[in-house]
Amino acid sequence: MNEEYDVIVLGTGLTECILSGIMSVKGKKVLHMDRNSYYGGESASITPLEDVYKRFNLPGSPPNTMGKGRDWNVDLVPKFLMANGQLVRMLLITQVTRYLDFKVVEGSYVYKGGKIYKVPSTDKEALASSLMGLFEKRRFKNFLVYVADFDENDPKTLSGVDPHKMTMRDLFKKFGLDENTVDFTGHSLALYRTDEYLDEPCITTINRIKLYSESLARYGKSPYLYPLYGLGELPQGFARLSAIYGGTYMLNKPIEEIVMENGKVVGVKSEGEIARCKQLICDPSYITDHVKKVGKVIRAICLLNHPIANTGDSNSCQIIIPQNQVKRKHDIYVCMISFAHNVAAEGKYIAIASTTVETNDPESEIKPALDLLLPIEQKFISISDLYEPTDTGTDSQIFISRSYDATTHFETTCDDIKDIYRRMTGTDFDFAEMERKKQDIFGDAAE
Incomplete structure (x- = not known):
């Protein structure tokens, strides 16, 4: 194993696998190792159902009413892909879409006054919505039309707004929107987790609402996509990509030591041998003295034998419970998928409720979400620490990813990937450059 690599990657979480794929496509020699026997790290999908019971230390095996254990693929971290978002662009550019099949999530809902409502995101839906x-x-319709037409480079579309100076709070005021509308716009269209965005320049929020609307326009039911057989398919797709470009993968490899010289990484020791490298990418669990804890997330994986009430019997949906509706500082999320996605036995559903922990009784914090899911056949609770790196990697050349947050989409994960890429290469991740590279590599087959 005494070989030289440009990059060694530890852990096969989604962030690590995407970076491994991108670095391989860029011509780097990559070695990718994981101490686990399965792909996905924190973002794995667990099958069969018996293994989920074991993982959460539940006695006995699943009852027969749960169907075949092999029919289940249970995600540990619930996330959907924005149809027009960054992850889909990364999948298209790297052609990992060849290994995956996606389904559109059937609906996006928001919680208000104890009830759930479909999120209106087009002017037609706004006029029909019972939310307002x-x-x-x-007023909301006028606001959505403004956002849809908004083009930073065309003064005619700005209506006198300086998007880099005016706060989002003032833009909402300009359109006369009430508190409730502001609440669901900020949290279920712009997908903010807190209300800090209100006092920041409105340009970011406008772009986030545009992303939501454009994602929705692609498929019509919701802006979200989900891969058949679970999210664990995503890291495996990027792992295949890396392998095509000569990346080497090793599962079940204990990592004994990260070898440093003069404060800089020079290799990784596993089973007595050292593989040398110039740069190292890893998740926080591999190098605990370079990260700090920044919070906790609670996730409750709930197995159901029915769709969620008031969602029109959807086989999949997202529900956002804005913080203000339940007197919290962070939103609560529900992601639901089902047998229609090959992740559950026939007639079964998986709903995952998650939020950022604020008290000493995390389970009570997600009660509003769990109440929407009743009756629940089986519940698995996980509480995870959230870590972020304290080391930018400029000196050590060690680049550590952040833990997966409570959000139910991958935009924050993609921001982290682009941030690590920038620190590793000194240049911004350029979608256009990757597009061109793809053309060179795949020629006409890329279409």
């Missing part, structure tokens, strides 16, 4: 009164609907 008649006059508010018109």
Whole structure:
């Protein structure tokens, strides 16, 4: 194993696998190791169902009513892909889409006053929505039309707004939107987790709402996609990509030591041998003295034998419970998928509720979400620490990913990938450059 690599990657979580794929495509020699026997790290999908029971230390095996254990693929971290978002672009550019099949998530809902409502995200839906009164609907429609037409480089579309100076709070005021509308717009369209965005320049929020609307426009039911057989398929797809470009993969490799010289990484020791490298990418669990804890996330994986009430019997949906509705500082999320995605036995559903922990009784914090899911056949609770690196990697050349947050989409994960890429290469991740590279490598087959 005494070989020289440009990059060694530890852990096969999604962030690590995407970076491994991208670095391989860029011509780097990559070695990718994981101490686990399965792909995905924190973002794995666990099968069969018996293994999920074991993982959460539940006595006995699943009852027969749960169907075949092999029919289950249970995600540990619930996330959907924005149809027009960064991860889908990364999948298309790297052609990992060849290994995956996606389904559109059937609906996106928001919680208000104890009930759930479909999120209106087009002017037509806004006019039909029972979330708002008649006059508010018109104001909201005008706001959505403004956002859809908004083009930073065309002063005519700005209506006198300086998007880099005016706060989002003031833009909402300009359109006369009430508190409730602001709440669901910020949290279920712009997908903010807290209300800090209100006092920041409105350009970011406008772009986030545009992303939501454009993602929705692609498929119509919701802006979200989900891969058949579970999210564990994503890291495996990027692992295949890396392998095509000569990347080497090793599962079940205990990592004994990260070898440093003069404060800089020079290799990784496993089973007595050292593989040398110039740069190292890893998740926080591999190098605990270079990370700090920044919070906790609670996730409750709930197995159901029914769709969630008031979602029109959807086989999949997302529900956002904005913080203000339940007097919290962070939103609560529910992601639901089902047998329609080859992740559960026939007629069964998996709903995962998650939020950022704020008290000493995390389970009570997700009660509003769990109440929407009743009756629940089986529940698995996980509470995970959230870590972020304290080391930018400029000196050590060690680049550590952040833990997966409570959000139910991959945009924050993609921001982390682009951030690590920037620190590793000194240049921004350029989608256009990757597009061109793809053309060179795949020629016409890339279409």
